[in-house]
Amino acid sequence: MSLVKAKNIWKIYGNDVILENLNFSMNDGEFCALVGPSGCGKTTFLKMLLGIDEPTRGKLLFEGKEYPKEPSDERGIVFQRYSTLSHLNVIDNVIIGLEFEKSKFFGKLFGKEKKEAYEKANEILKAVGLEDSKNKYPHELSGGMKQRLSIAQSLVKKPKLLLLDEPFGALDPGISLDMHELLLEIHSKLNFGVVMVTHDISEAFKLGTRVLVFDKIKTDKDFPNRYGSTIVNDIDASKKKERKNEK
């Protein structure tokens, strides 16, 4: 059974067609990178996967069932910015996902449970390279560290699908490369699905096991939004990476 399945999806706002007859299917463990010109509906599609937008027509399924209508902890998200909680330090930012789950009323853990949560968070912080900064507040972190923290926040929930909305778009090139390594390592260890929207095609091929190109098939010069985008190319990028690993 596929993790996400989209059958003939359309997204129409008034007279503007954003997505047109889009078909898509992905399995656990796949890393799908969405590329395409700006305004081509990649982000709209990501929003649907997140659950904050719905297709106008067509069927969208999550694990074979009707797609959830709001965000949930099965699907994590890392935005380009503003994903961390500024009033909590790094480690509290990470355990908050566990606190939400275990303490429905207070949203806060105490005593033994808190200690266990901290232990779990420490492991994850080590994995994303933030163990030395766990008592810092987000405003004391660099852009790359903030993104690491945002990834850590989601990882603690063990999502089935991790969504990345241009996560490294605001970072310096050198920092982006570090983040690529981190993401590849995490993805190879944990077998969850990833959908990433990016502007950077080389990044898409480097990280993705599949690269999906969004674009319009037909265009109308006088009325650019008469036709919507769809997936025009679905490229298997997994073998390339294996070759690289063999080297």
Place this chain on the structure above:
Amino acid sequence: MKRLINQVPTKTTNLFLGLLPFLLIVIVYISASAVRLTENPNDKLLPSIEKCMDSMGKLAFEEDKRTGEYILLNDTIFSLQRLAIGISVSAIFALVIGISIGIIPYMTSTLSPLIWFFSLIPTMAMLPILFIVFGLGEVSKIVLIILGVAPIMTREIYQRVREIPSEQIIKVQTLGANTWQIITRVITPQILPRLIDAIRLTLGTAWIFLISAEAIASTEGLGYRIFLVRRYLAMDVILPYVLWITFLAFLIDFILRQFNKKLFPWFGKE
């Protein structure tokens, strides 16, 4: 020669320039007062500084013959009490309602037109109604402050809640938070320092309503006192009282600001 906009005074010049206007006012006052007092030693309009200190000293450090109370202390306690109750009730109201209408769409639809309506009513126009409904006692004075301040504060908190990036609210939903947890663990902690700022912002307004209510119907309080002695043209009491009120306002603002700095080190830095 640098442009005027690029000429920055040094620290000492800065301090001196800041104090200069105050110094000028004091000098002008003292000389004008001296001129008037030589013409008429009983002049009441510009009393000498000694006279002011003397009158204030009596109010501050001598028991009142009739009641046996220290008048300045008594006035201050009553006024600050009214102010504190009015501001606290407003702040709690603003926090609860501001957050609810900021984050729950059904609450926005239901309550935000009402809050907007109340924030537009000229509060002083409500005072007769309050006196009729609540009588001339403490309640109507406190309710006047609340009516004047709570709607502004609520709108302020509402705005601040709306400013929290939607990405953050979506993110915590993907971390499994329910509505209650989002309000208590995500919104409220981030709004608290902004609430303190909203209190600082509305304190000036609250003072206006306090002094007005005390002036019209009261038997003690800082506003009551200055309006009482106005009948005798007692500038030697009014001037120090105004300075005292200003000092209290400054002190409260200072404490709240320090409070924010100490308690919310992350605030204003994100």
